[in-house]
Amino acid sequence: MIAPLIALILQAAQPAAPAEAPLPDPALEMRAQGLMRELRCTVCENEPVSQSTADMAVDARKRIREEIAKGASDTQVREFFVSRFGQYVSFRPPLEGWTLLLWGFPFALLAGAGIFMGMRAFGGRKRDLAPLPDDRGDGAVG
Numbered sequence: 001m002i003a004p005l006i007a008l009i010l011q012a013a014q015p016a017a018p019a020e021a022p023l024p025d026p027a028l029e030m031r032a033q034g035l036m037r038e039l040r041c042t043v044c045e046n047e048p049v050s051q052s053t054a055d056m057a058v059d060a061r062k063r064i065r066e067e068i069a070k071g072a073s074d075t076q077v078r079e080f081f082v083s084r085f086g087q088y089v090s091f092r093p094p095l096e097g098w099t100l101l102l103w104g105f106p107f108a109l110l111a112g113a114g115i116f117m118g119m120r121a122f123g124g125r126k127r128d129l130a131p132l133p134d135d136r137g138d139g140a141v142g
Helices: 002-013 026-038 055-070 074-085 098-122
Strands: none
Touching: 026 055, 026 074, 055 074
């Protein structure tokens, strides 16, 4: 009997969170949801804006919807957030400069290790070995 009363008191004590209204056009809301999944919450660790409950994420979701309602393209919305928070905010950074090196290094390392192991396995064989003596005992060759 006391547990429901405590739950009601705690619920009443919490400030009401502002409701996030979706965009009226379903196609625009789909674009907004896609962008919300691509952008990282800068407060939370590796959590997209779409799933975070941090105040920053709530503001970001609101801003994404505002920009899309104004007619901004997905690229413009991404650039808006990247210009303010850096490439960290993007789950899909562009493939240029250091990101190319970061993506290519593991593959280059594997290729180099494969070449090294191949050279050790097949390149170290002695090529000028004398033929083994015939062990048949009759002395006949061939």
